[in-house]
Amino acid sequence: MPEKVYIGPYRPQLVEPERFELLVEGDRIIDAKMELGYMHRGIEKLFTTRTYMQNLALAERICGICSGVHTLCYAQTVERLMGVDVPERARYLRCIYMELERLHSHYLWFGILAHSLHEHEIFAKIMGEREIIQDLFEYLTGNRINYAINTIGGVRRDITPEKAEKIRKVLKTLRSLSDYIMSLLDDNGVLTKKTKGVGVLPRDKAIEVGAVGPVLRASGVTSDVRKDDPYAAYDKLNFEVIVEKDGDLRAKSLVRARETYESMKIIEQALDNLPSGDIAAKPGEPKVGEEIGRTEAPRGELIYYIKSNGTNIPERVKVRTPSYANNFAILAMLRGEYLKNARAVIESIDPCFACTDRVVVVDARTGVRRIMNLK
Amino acid sequence: MDKISVYRFLSAGCNACDVEVLECLAPRYGLASLGVEVVEEPEKANVLILTGAGTVKGREALLEVYEKINPPKIVIAVGNCSITKNIFDKGYPIIGPLNKLIPVNYYIPGCPPRPQAIIKAVADILGVKIEEREEWWQTPEGFRGRHEIDREKCIGCGACAQICTADAIEVIDGPEKRIIKVNYVHCTFCAFCQDECPTKALKLTGAYHLLTNDLQKARVENEVNLLTCAICGGTFFPEKQIDWALKRIVEEKAPIYRDFSSEILDAVKICTNCRRSVESIKKAKRLLTKLSEKARATVLRK
Structure with a gap:
């Protein structure tokens, strides 16, 4: 007789409030449902009540972990609407800030993964060592999490030679942290035992549910907006798109661990080749029309759509966040999984419900129920 | 406990x-x-x-x-x-x-x-x-903490309130004074106000330990005197802002009008209602004619 198990919504085992309903037989999950909306704040409506400049702070607060990439994607879309040409130096600086953000986001994910696998020592070590990157952000931008670094037309704070030196120093320390994480994931690693074969998402299924970012790349699909549709200065920087074949939790961990090295490579290249010049161009007038922008957030592809009526307030802003696309992957992975692994599987996509919930109610009218109960 | x-x-x-x-x-x-x-x-x-x-x-x-x-x-x-x-x-x-x-x-x-x-x-x-x-x-240089308003520098223009992303800054016009109120518990600390301030009076400082149990005290305020209209006597604009604007016009933007600074000052010291009176419009037109003659003379001399 199958029984129902509920996870959440307000359980601090999950970082954010979300409710999962699992149908369990024995110790296996046979079906999973999810209820969203605990974090819905009506941001898309709020976007249409503020000016383009003021919306930067709002875009930043969609998500507190990948806050920078939200403002970047928003700013890039508005720049296209306004016909602003971003200075070369600002493009490189954007790459540096965004890759630093990817590093901090990936390390945070490893911390939370270790926590959900009850590896509290690893959790404490990773969370402790990743502090230096938050300190670096505070030093570079004036705040640890909501950096407010991007503006329409460029960035707001420059990287001086002393700051560049400090970044290089921090990267050296982070490299050893990445090495440590890689050692946990090698054939006899502590995390390997607990993650191998857990929450497998086969390649076909990953494409079918529309997964993005590291989740998709861990299932053997090469997809990265930085390569496919380069923005900022990514077309001039040399890096590799990391792909793993297995599709399980270990593959997802490996993708993220190896990506941290690529991010460091990007930052070092950008620092070496930093062109001189302005860090921001003056914003112009938005033309009447619509634009779409996309970036590769730490969690995957992030899309902004903005419709302008020529005034200084956007008429419509639509955001498609990576976690929203990946949520359906959770349901696919939970089916057939052991109940004890449920939490790790949910954490495996690096869910960011602050991102997701802003989207879900927009779709409510067309039938959220239908979408949530994937067959 | x-x-x-x-x-x-x-x-x-x-x-x-x-x-x-x-x-x-x-x-x-x-x-x-x-x-x-x-x-x-x-x-x-x-x-x-x-x-x-x-x-x-x-x-x-x-x-x-x-x-x-x-x-x-x-x-x-x-x-x-x-x-x-x-x-x-x-x-x-x-x-x-x-x-x-x-x-x-x-x-x-x-x-x-x-x-x-x-x-x-x-x-x-x-x-x-x-x-x-x-x-x-310690906080690093450039940390975005609690605001501080330099009372000498602040001209009370309200640009900070205009750009504010979270409606944290209020401009309240009283009978004689204008109050700029930064309600930092309503703030996103984005520092747009700091960037926008024309006189660099508003700054975000390194103060971050802001624990409080009284929200009424959690604000930074500044008062500026409002100017009285030369005709009707009502208040309408911060004094310092007029001084600042005039200085900017005659010293930075258009130094050729320096001789007319007292006349320009007379013209801007009239509130928006009184400016619409017939007498004021005539006066303003005369001033504009003078200014354009001066400008033309300067251009011709060159």
């Missing part, structure tokens, strides 16, 4: 504050060394930490959790969303501020507050002193 058990309740924020609360558990900050532990059930907790602005959907759960918290039921609101709803103020599902739903004892402002601020706040609440030996207790 011997032992503090904290239950975290996140209700519709951006997550940043919640991450910072978790960050406090890292060995470096040592929340645990203050005798604080984070528990996973409200029944085991005696302190409730709130983050996020509060939504319709989380309302029942919040009230339920508050019921279950053990005495002394200390409630701490971390971050500006839980204190004043911050940038989500006018969002349709937002029901906060949370102190309307349940009694809140302490507020830790910030967007998000640094872990150092949270640790200091907890230490203050417990009455413990912490040593700040390490470098990371």
